[in-house]
Amino acid sequence: MEKYLTIREMCDAYQVTARTLRFYEAKELLFPVREGQKRLFTKRDEARLKLILRGKRFGFSLEGIRQLLDLYDMENGEHRQLAASIDMAEKRVAEMEAQRDELNVAIEELKSQINWGQNALAAKQVKQAAE
Numbered sequence: 001m002e003k004y005l006t007i008r009e010m011c012d013a014y015q016v017t018a019r020t021l022r023f024y025e026a027k028e029l030l031f032p033v034r035e036g037q038k039r040l041f042t043k044r045d046e047a048r049l050k051l052i053l054r055g056k057r058f059g060f061s062l063e064g065i066r067q068l069l070d071l072y073d074m075e076n077g078e079h080r081q082l083a084a085s086i087d088m089a090e091k092r093v094a095e096m097e098a099q100r101d102e103l104n105v106a107i108e109e110l111k112s113q114i115n116w117g118q119n120a121l122a123a124k125q126v127k128q129a130a131e
Contacts, residue, residue, distance in 0.1 A: 004040035031044075032045055
């Protein structure tokens with residue numbers, strides 16, 4: 001018999017809110033078993049939630065994550081899912097590296113402005129002290 005986790009157990013185990021789990025269910029990312037009003041999550045739901053949370057941490061869209069998860073259920077799905085995951089990850093790394101490069105430029109420009117401001121302030125203070 002398969003062991004199920006309640007919504008509360010899933011929330012506690014994965015540090016998410018019940019609202020988040022219901023949202024993922026509405027977006028067809030999770031498919032808990034329903035017993036009346038109760039939602040019971042399977043090991044498959046747990047595995048999917050782990051992948052969703054990891055994908056979100058890496059900045060993937062929920063739609064992209066859903067598409068990857070759906071690949072697993074297709075013929076030769078594990079291979080397709082892995083290949084698509086690698087492709088998606090490579091694109092995300094390139095985006096993140098570009099963002100990092102832009103941030104590095106912005107940081108250097110801001111440091112330069114701070115230095116200019118400090119020098120201007122120091123010059124004013126010297127001028128005022130001399131008067």
